Amino acid sequence: MITTLIRRAIQAGFVIFAMTLIVFLGVNVIGNPVDILINPDLNQAERLRVIQNLGLDQPLWRQYLGFLHGLAQGNFGDSFVYGRPALQVIAERLPATLELALCAMVIAIVIGLPLGLYAGLYPERISSRLIMTGSILGFSLPTFWVGLMFILLFAVQLGWLPSNGRGETAEFLGAKWSFLTRDGLAHLVLPALNLALFKTSLILRLTRAGVQEVVLQDFVKFARAKGLRESRIVLVHILKNLMIPVITIIGLEFGSLIAFSVVTESIFGWPGMGKLIIDSINLLDRPVIVAYLMMMVVLFVSLNFVIDICYTLLDPRVRLDGKG
Amino acid sequence: MTALLDVRGLVTAFPGPEGDLRAVDEVSFQLARGEVLGLVGESGSGKSVTGFSIMGLVDPPGRVAAGQILFDGADLAQADADTRRSLRGRRIAMVFQDPMMTLNPVLRIGTQMTEALHAHVQISRQEARARARDALGLVGIPSPEERLDGYPHEFSGGMRQRVAIAIALLHRPDLIIADEPTTALDVTIQAQILSEFQKLTEEQGTAVIWITHDLAIVSGLADRIAVMYGGRIVETGGIEEVLRAPRHPYTRGLIRSVPSENTRGTRLAQIPGVTPSLGRMPAGCAFRSRCGRADAACAARPGRFGSLGAYHRCFHPHEETLA
Numbered sequence: 137m138i139t140t141l142i143r144r145a146i147q148a149g150f151v152i153f154a155m156t157l158i159v160f161l162g163v164n165v166i167g168n169p170v171d172i173l174i175n176p177d178l179n180q181a182e183r184l185r186v187i188q189n190l191g192l193d194q195p196l197w198r199q200y201l202g203f204l205h206g207l208a209q210g211n212f213g214d215s216f217v218y219g220r221p222a223l224q225v226i227a228e229r230l231p232a233t234l235e236l237a238l239c240a241m242v243i244a245i246v247i248g249l250p251l252g253l254y255a256g257l258y259p260e261r262i263s264s265r266l267i268m269t270g271s272i273l274g275f276s277l278p279t280f281w282v283g284l285m286f287i288l289l290f291a292v293q294l295g296w297l298p299s300n301g302r303g304e305t306a307e308f309l310g311a312k313w314s315f316l317t318r319d320g321l322a323h324l325v326l327p328a329l330n331l332a333l334f335k336t337s338l339i340l341r342l343t344r345a346g347v348q349e350v351v352l353q354d355f356v357k358f359a360r361a362k363g364l365r366e367s368r369i370v371l372v373h374i375l376k377n378l379m380i381p382v383i384t385i386i387g388l389e390f391g392s393l394i395a396f397s398v399v400t401e402s403i404f405g406w407p408g409m410g411k412l413i414i415d416s417i418n419l420l421d422r423p424v425i426v427a428y429l430m431m432m433v434v435l436f437v438s439l440n441f442v443i444d445i446c447y448t449l450l451d452p453r454v455r456l457d458g459k460g
Numbered sequence: 461m462t463a464l465l466d467v468r469g470l471v472t473a474f475p476g477p478e479g480d481l482r483a484v485d486e487v488s489f490q491l492a493r494g495e496v497l498g499l500v501g502e503s504g505s506g507k508s509v510t511g512f513s514i515m516g517l518v519d520p521p522g523r524v525a526a527g528q529i530l531f532d533g534a535d536l537a538q539a540d541a542d543t544r545r546s547l548r549g550r551r552i553a554m555v556f557q558d559p560m561m562t563l564n565p566v567l568r569i570g571t572q573m574t575e576a577l578h579a580h581v582q583i584s585r586q587e588a589r590a591r592a593r594d595a596l597g598l599v600g601i602p603s604p605e606e607r608l609d610g611y612p613h614e615f616s617g618g619m620r621q622r623v624a625i626a627i628a629l630l631h632r633p634d635l636i637i638a639d640e641p642t643t644a645l646d647v648t649i650q651a652q653i654l655s656e657f658q659k660l661t662e663e664q665g666t667a668v669i670w671i672t673h674d675l676a677i678v679s680g681l682a683d684r685i686a687v688m689y690g691g692r693i694v695e696t697g698g699i700e701e702v703l704r705a706p707r708h709p710y711t712r713g714l715i716r717s718v719p720s721e722n723t724r725g726t727r728l729a730q731i732p733g734v735t736p737s738l739g740r741m742p743a744g745c746a747f748r749s750r751c752g753r754a755d756a757a758c759a760a761r762p763g764r765f766g767s768l769g770a771y772h773r774c775f776h777p778h779e780e781t782l783a
Contacts, residue, residue, distance in 0.1 A: 354561035360517055361556075362576040362627060363549030372575075376566045451566050452611040 144444075148437045155433040156207065160200050163422050163429075190216060203426070212427035217416070222423035226409060226431065231311040232302055233401070233408035237393035239315070239324055240331035245386065247332070248339030255340070256347025257370065267340070274337030283330045283403040290326060298323050300405040327404040331397055335389050342385055346378030353377075379450050387443040388436075395432045462533065463490040464634055464667050465514070470527035470537075472506075472513045474738075480525065481738040483509040485691035487527075490768060493634065494665045498678030498699065500714070501688035502735050507671045508557075510688070511637040514669070515554055516544040532634070550580040553628035557640040559620035563612040569596075569623055570608030576627050595626040600656060618649035625657060632664050639671045654681065675718050679703055684769075687711045690746030691738070697770035707765075707777035710747045715782060745775070 174186055187193050191202065191213075206213055212222040251271075255264040291299035303323035306316035314320030350356065351374060359373045398410035409428065416424040447454045472484035484506045491497050501507045512518050514529055516536060529536040531552065536544060548554075556562040563572060573592035577583060583591075589608065596604035599622040612620055621641055628636055638657070642650040658681060661668050670681055678685055679699060686696040687710065695708040706712045713731035733750040736742070745762050748754035753776040762773040 354556055354558060355564040357517060358554075358556055358562040358624070359564065361515055361548055361554040363545050363547070363579045364575060365545070365579065368575065368579070372567070373564050377564070452568075453565060453613050 144441060148441070151437055152430070152433055155430065156204065157200075159426050159429045159433075160203055161196075163425050164196060164199075168420070207430075212430070213423035215416075215421050215424050217419050217421045217424070222421075222427040225424055226412065226428055229407060229409045229412045231313055232406060233394055233397065233410065235313055235315050236324065236327055236331065236397060236401070236406060236408060237390060239328035240335060240393055240397075241386065241390050243328060243332035244335035244339055244389075248336040249343055249382070251336075252340040252343025253347055253370065253375070256344040257351065259344075259348065268344070271337040271340045274333045275341075277333075279330060279334060280399050280403060282333055283327075283400055286326050286330055287403070297326050299326060302407060327400050327406050330404070331393060331400050335393070338385060338389065339382060342382055343378060346381060347374060350374050350377045376450065380447060383446045383450065384443055387439045387446075391432075391436045391439045394435060463530075464493045464495075464532060465491040465669075466528070466530040467510075467514070468528040468530065470510065470513060470529060471525045472509050472518055472522060473525040474522040476739060478739065482525075482691050483522065483738060484513060487688075487691070487693050488764075488768065489686050489693060489696060491635070491667050491669065493667055494662075495684065496661070496668045496670060496682045498682030498685040499669055499671045499688065500673065500675060500678055500685060502673060504735055504738070505688040506691035507688045508639055509691075511554065511639050511669060511671050514637060515548060515552060516541075517548075517554075546580065549576055549628075549633075550631045551633050552635045552637065553631070553633040554637045554639065555621070555624050555628050555641040558644045559617050559624055559641075560644070562624050563620055565612055567611075568608070569610050569612065569615070573608070573623075573627055573630065576630055580631060591630065592626075595630050596623065598629070598660065599623070599626040600652075601626070618645050618653060621645060621649075621653055622656070625653070625660070629660060629664070629666075633666060635667045635669070636661060637669045637671065640673070642677065643672070643674070675703075675714060687714065690735070690741045692746060692773060694747065694774070695772040697766075697772075701770065703782075705778070705781040707772040707779075708747075708774045709751050709753055709776075709778065711772075712778055712782070745773070 170183075170187055170190075170192060174183055178186070184193075191199060194202070203213070210223070214220060215222045215225050218225050251267050255267045258264050287299040290297045298319075301323060302312075302314045302320060304317040304319035305312035305314050306320070307313075308316055314324050356369060356373055359369045364373075394409070396410065397408065398414055400406065401408045401410040402414070413425065413428050415421075416428070467490070468488050470484055470487045471482055473480035473482050475481075487506070487510055489497065499507045499510065509518065509522070513524050514531075514536065516539075518524065524537050527537060531547070536547070539547075563569070570589060570592055573595065574585070574588040577588045577591055593604045593608055596607060601607055601619060601622055607615075612623075615623065621644075625641070641657070642653050645653060654677065660666075670678065672678055682699050684697065685699045685702050686693045687702070687708065688694065689710050695702060695706065695711045702711065703715060706715055710731070713729065716729040717731065719728055731750055736746075736749065742749050743761070744759040745751070745754065748758040751758070755776070757775045760775075762775055764771040764773060765777065766772060
């Protein structure tokens with residue numbers, strides 16, 4: 137187990153290193169930040185000074201080495217736009233995105249899993265068909281459109297919920313969180329629901345497919361032959377067997393919720409990382425873009441690792457060292 | 461003495477495109493306490509469905525459409541779901557064909573055994589574990605205490621079937637339905653499991669319905685035999701009488717297709733043709749399309765000839781004993 141962990145860590149290191157190269161090169165070919173950042177009224181000497189300050193006069197390989205050097209010390213450089221460390225700029229936005237993603241994921245699991253179980257166990261019922269039809273809607277309606285409809289209905293027409301910003305926040309663990317205040321929670325509802333819609337449908341359909349596969353297995357019939365109650369058969373025998381694909385999707389989708397909730401964040405004016413990264417790309421704020429992408433790489437690598445560990449907990453036949 | 465199990469006119473039907481298909485068609489038999497009945501037939505003859513009908517585990521949309529399943533005097537076909545559940549595993553247990561598939565791969569053996577206990581009796585976890593461990597020991601699994609913490613994939617096929625048998629015996633049931641429990645095992649393991657099973661059920665006075673296509677197993681194990689073809693019992697009776705002097709041409713064909721000392725050097729007799737699928741069973745006697753003795757009379761549905769305990773359904777039964 138320990139050797140496996142170490143091997144995993146080394147693999148992760150390689151992945152991250154490869155990503156530094158790709159990210160750094162990629163960001164450097166998409167445009168010249170000088171054109172955007174520097175006031176065109178400046179004279180040539182001042183212009184040169186700014187370029188030197190930003191380190192953009194150096195050859196690319198030297199910039200890359202400098203970047204790696206900073207990276208080793210946990211320093212992604214200063215944001216061109218904000219003039220502060222890029223990591224700090226991102227970290228300020230992290231809690232907003234994190235709580236939004238977490239809320240959306242919890243909603244998706246709490247709704248999707250039971251409904252999927254139900255639809256899988258009783259596929260003939262009309263309610264199950266309604267659920268499946270609903271999930272197709274959740275799948276196919278574009279997120280931005282649903283978001284706008286939410287705003288139109290709940291914020292404009294009914295006036296029940298706010299539609300813009302994080303509302304009141306409270307301090308916890310050195311960061312600002314919305315879910316700790318009533319007002320913040322009210323602001324959280326619509327964007328979280330909006331984000332959760334697609335994930336709910338995904339988890340629901342996956343769960344249903346899993347149930348329909350597992351109920352046909354002999355061990356389910358044998359469990360019935362033992363005289364077990366239906367609740368135990370469903371919640372232990374069936375559920376545990378279908379959790380593996382569901383956990384995989386939950387993990388990866390959680391990553392994508394954090395990394396790519398741009399659309400929802402923009403619609404609801406949610407000051408999270410998604411909005412930050414779009415702004416940074418528009419302004420070619422290279423250090424922020426690079427730092428953000430690197431964070432996402434680390435995030436996905438860690439999520440995958442957690443998923444792998446979940447496998448071994450859920451399925452005794454799975455061994456991380458691949459001998460099982 | 462009343463029978464432990466008295467199945468009367470059991471019909472189990474599955475809806476098909478052209479109306480119900482009767483997988484089990486007016487099956488009647490009785491089983492006394494401690495008696496072993498061999499239920500023999502080819503694949504698709506309805507023997508497994510008969511077993512599942514008694515368990516109340518017919519896969520929907522299949523259903524028990526008619527008949528009575530009197531278990532200890534009460535009709536299971538009419539019983540509500542909760543009554544049936546409380547009987548399953550406690551008074552009527554079942555062992556399945558494929559031991560690789562019957563245990564849940566992600567649950568520990570101990571869990572799968574103790575949950576069967578907790579489903580029916582109020583006992584502490586320690587007590588349940590102790591009983592599970594004893595049951596494992598009983599079926600000949602070495603170091604049962606440690607094995608309780610194992611997972612099914614750490615067991616061989618034979619060991620898994622022992623576990624399944626241990627689970628079936630946990631509540632000392634009155635009846636065990638064994639659905640070809642040795643078919644998927646190696647021959648040597650088969651013999652072990654067979655003798656183990658026989659010993660335990662004899663000790664506990666458990667009645668057994670042994671479902672199989674293997675006449676050799678039945679001849680050494682069963683007190684009585686019921687031969688199924690096309691969803692019906694075509695012949696039943698004491699094991700020795702039926703094997704010595706089978707009346708129904710199908711039974712005769714089955715017996716003669718088993719290689720033995722006497723048939724050495726000669727071609728094995730075969731039953732011509734294949735079993736028609738349920739929807740294509742001929743009206744009247746289902747076997748007549750493959751039967752050498754069939755004539756116009758066989759277009760009518762044969763009734764029971766003989767007593768409830770020993771009868772056949774053939775208009776032209778054999779009278780002579782097998783050579």
